[in-house]
Each structure stands twice: as structure tokens, then as C-alpha cells.
Amino acid sequence: xxxxxxxxxxxxxDILFLPEGREFLTSxxxxxxxxxxxxxxxxxxxxxxxxxxxIYHERYTCPSLTLHPKESVFVAQTNGNYxxxxxxxxxxxxxxxxRYEGHKVEGFAxxxxxxxxxxLLVTGSSDGKVFFYNYHTSRIIRTLxxxxxxxxxxxxxxxxxxxxxxxxxxxxxxxxQ
Numbered sequence: 073x074x075x076x077x078x079x080x081x082x083x084x085x086d087i088l089f090l091p092e093g094r095e096f097l098t099s100x101x102x103x104x105x106x107x108x109x110x111x112x113x114x115x116x117x118x119x120x121x122x123x124x125x126x127i128y129h130e131r132y133t134c135p136s137l138t139l140h141p142k143e144s145v146f147v148a149q150t151n152g153n154y155x156x157x158x159x160x161x162x163x164x165x166x167x168x169x170x171r172y173e174g175h176k177v178e179g180f181a182x183x184x185x186x187x188x189x190x191x192l193l194v195t196g197s198s199d200g201k202v203f204f205y206n207y208h209t210s211r212i213i214r215t216l217x218x219x220x221x222x223x224x225x226x227x228x229x230x231x232x233x234x235x236x237x238x239x240x241x242x243x244x245x246x247x248x249q
Contacts, residue, residue, distance in 0.1 A: 077120050085181065088137040088146060090160050093117060097127075097164075099134040099148065112137070112148060114164060127164045128156065135181035140207070142190040149184045149195060151177050157210075170210045175203040180241065183225040188233045196223030202238055219244060 082101045089096045098113050111134055114123040128134065132152035139146045144160045145167075155172035159165050175182075175197035184195040186207065193205040200219040203212055218226075219240035229235035236248045 075120050077115055085135045086137045099137055101133045136183040138185050140186050140190050153177050155184055172205045172210050174212045180222045180224055185227050187228055194226045196226050198222040202226045
């Protein structure tokens with residue numbers, strides 16, 4: 073073990089290294105009735121110090137974080153049935169004009185990911201569907217009825233970007249082209 077980072081909150085749900093690896097983000101399940109402080113925490117990699125715990129101010133947990141492959145932004149999947157877009161540079165501001173809505177999370181730890189070229193954002197949904205969003209317009213461009221159970225992950229193949237893997241709450245994995 074090289075370093076230990078302690079958030080002093082409930083469980084950590086996801087970790088996302090920012091470009092160049094000097095900072096990283098964690099999402100936690102630290103939402104209370106009156107505050108969403110510490111839902112997304114920014115850390116300094118070298119010192120283990122918290123940089124910010126005031127990144128996301130809404131009262132939903134964020135089970136999944138994903139970095140855009142070409143731009144300095146990241147997306148947080150929220151349990152509020154939308155994905156929020158943030159700057160990946162300090163002070164990590166939310167883009168209030170772009171929200172990726174239409175899918176359902178309903179308490180599942182649903183993942184999200186950008187396509188390798190950064191033009192698409194894909195996510196599962198609690199109704200078993202996969203949603204494809206245009207990154208620039210934040211509009212749904214396609215839905216796919218993928219599973220009978222909640223689709224909790226959809227991820228592009230790293231070498232063959234026309235392939236997509238999905239999995240559901242019951243453990244079924246499918247590869248799509």
C-alpha cells in the first residue's frame with residue numbers, strides 16, 4: 073500500500089483518475105436529507121488531501137463516473153435518472169445546460185461510458201434498455217431493449233468500437249454489434 077485516502081463518509085461507489093493522474097474523483101453514498109456534500113470528492117493524488125467535496129449539489133448519489141476520451145469533462149450517473157456533465161478541471165463545475173435524461177436508474181448502480189471517439193454516451197437502465205445519447209446535443213439517438221432485468225452496465229470494446237457489451241442485474245452478459 074502506497075497511500076490511504078479516507079473520506080470519513082459512507083461507502084465509495086466509484087473512482088475516476090483525471091487526465092495526467094495528479095487528481096482523482098470518488099463518488100460516495102453520503103447524501104443526507106439536507107445536504108449532498110461529499111457526493112463527489114476530488115483528491116490530490118500525491119498528498120492524499122481532499123481538494124473539494126462541493127462538486128455536486130443535488131441530493132442524489134452518483135454510482136458511476138466516466139471521463140470523456142478527448143475533452144476535459146466527465147459525466148456522473150445519478151440516481152436522479154439523469155447523467156450530469158462536469159468540467160474535469162478545477163473547480164469541476166457542472167454544466168447546467170446539458171443533462172442526459174430519459175433512462176431510469178431507480179436505485180441500481182447503473183454504469184455509463186463514452187464511445188472511444190467521444191461522440192456517444194451510453195448507459196443502461198433499470199427497465200433493461202440501453203440508451204445511446206449524442207454527446208454534443210444530449211439527446212437520445214437510440215434505445216435498445218437489451219435485457220429483461222435492469223441493465224447495469226454498457227461498455228464499448230476497446231479495440232473494436234462497433235462492439236458493445238451489456239450486463240444485467242441477474243448476471244446475463246450480451247455482446248452487440
